[in-house]
Amino acid sequence: MSLKNKVALVTGAGNGIGRGIALRLARDGADVALVDLDEDAMQSVADEIAALGCKAAIFKADVGDRDQVYAAIDHAEATLGGFDIMVNNAGIAQVQPISEVTPDEIARIHRINVEGTLWGIQAAAKKFIARKQKGKIINASSIAGHNGFPMLGVYSATKFAVRALTQAAAQEYASAGITVNAYCPGVVGTGMWVEIDKRFAALTGAAEGATYKKFVEGIALGRAQTPEDVAAFVSYLSGPDSDYMTGQAPLIDGGMVYR
Ligand SMILES: NC(=O)C1=CN([C@@H]2O[C@H](COP(=O)(O)OP(=O)(O)OC[C@H]3O[C@@H](n4cnc5c(N)ncnc54)[C@H](O)[C@@H]3O)[C@@H](O)[C@H]2O)C=CC1
Numbered sequence: 001m002s003l004k005n006k007v008a009l010v011t012g013a014g015n016g017i018g019r020g021i022a023l024r025l026a027r028d029g030a031d032v033a034l035v036d037l038d039e040d041a042m043q044s045v046a047d048e049i050a051a052l053g054c055k056a057a058i059f060k061a062d063v064g065d066r067d068q069v070y071a072a073i074d075h076a077e078a079t080l081g082g083f084d085i086m087v088n089n090a091g092i093a094q095v096q097p098i099s100e101v102t103p104d105e106i107a108r109i110h111r112i113n114v115e116g117t118l119w120g121i122q123a124a125a126k127k128f129i130a131r132k133q134k135g136k137i138i139n140a141s142s143i144a145g146h147n148g149f150p151m152l153g154v155y156s157a158t159k160f161a162v163r164a165l166t167q168a169a170a171q172e173y174a175s176a177g178i179t180v181n182a183y184c185p186g187v188v189g190t191g192m193w194v195e196i197d198k199r200f201a202a203l204t205g206a207a208e209g210a211t212y213k214k215f216v217e218g219i220a221l222g223r224a225q226t227p228e229d230v231a232a233f234v235s236y237l238s239g240p241d242s243d244y245m246t247g248q249a250p251l252i253d254g255g256m257v258y259r
C-alpha cells in the first residue's frame with residue numbers, strides 16, 4: 001500500500017488505460033479523482049474503487065480547456081482532502097496520411113494531446129507549489145513519441161511533444177520537489193486501437209483486424225499490452241521508489257519493432 005494517504009488525479013479515467021491506472025492506484029491505497037468526458041464510465045470506475053475500500057471523486061472536464069483542468073484539480077483537493085499525483089493520460093488518436101491533414105484536424109488533436117498535457121502539468125505544479133509539497137506528474141506519451149508511424153504522423157508529433165514538455169517541466173520544477181515523467185506504451189488493446197484499426201481498414205483497404213494483428217506481431221513478448229501492464233509502471237512512477245527519476249519517458253512496449 002505504498003500510496004496510502006495519497007490523492008491521485010487521472011484524466012481519461014473512464015476507459016482503457018486511464019481506467020486501469022485509476023484502479024491500480026486505488027489498489028496501491030490512493031484515493032482517486034477521475035476526470036473524463038464520459039460520466040457513465042467514470043461512475044462505473046468510481047464504484048469499482050469504492051469496492052476496493054478507497055475514495056473516488058468524479059469530475060467531467062475537457063482536458064483541452066485550461067479552466068476546466070484547474071477546476072478539476074480544485075475539485076479533487078476539496079473532495080478528497082489532498083493532491084499528490086497528477087496523471088495526464090487523456091488523449092485521442094488520428095489516422096491519416098500526411099497529404100490529407102487539414103488545419104482543423106491538427107488543431108483538434110493538438111488541443112487535446114499537447115495543450116491538455118500542458119494545462120495538466122501547469123495546474124498540478126501550481127497546486128503542489130501552493131500546498132508547499134512535493135508532487136508527481138506523469139504524462140501519456142507512446143511508442144509513437146519515439147518513432148514516426150505511417151498514417152499516424154500527426155498523432156506521433158503530439159506524442160513527441162509530450163516528451164518535450166515532460167523534459168522541460170522536469171527541469172523547471174525539480175527545485176520545487178516535483179518530478180515529471182512519462183510512460184510510452186506500445187500497442188494496448190483499448191477502444192483507441194479499435195478505432196485506429198477501423199480507420200486503417202477504411203483508408204488502406206486492409207481487412208478489419210489486420211492492422212492491429214500486424215502491429216502485435218512486431219511485439220517480442222508476443223502479445224498486446226494490457227492497461228494493467230501500463231498501470232504497473234505508472235504505479236512505480238507514482239510512488240517513493242521513483243523519487244530520483246525525473247524527465248524520463250521510457251518505452252514499456254514488450255520489445256516492439258514495427259516493419
Ligand atoms: N491504446 C494504445 O495502444 C496506446 C495509447 N496511448 C496513449 O494512452 C492514453 C490513453 O489511451 P487509451 O486508453 O488507449 O484511449 P481510449 O480512447 O481507450 O480512452 C481514452 C479516454 O480519454 C477520454 N477523453 C478523450 N478526450 C478527452 C478530453 N478532451 N478530455 C477528457 N477526457 C477525454 C475518453 O472519454 C476515454 O475515456 C492516450 O493518451 C493515448 O494516446 C499511448 C500508446 C499506446
Ligand SMILES: CC(=O)C(C)=O
Pocket residue numbers: 093142143144186187188192
Ligand atoms: C495508439 C498508439 O500510441 C500506438 C502507437 O499504438
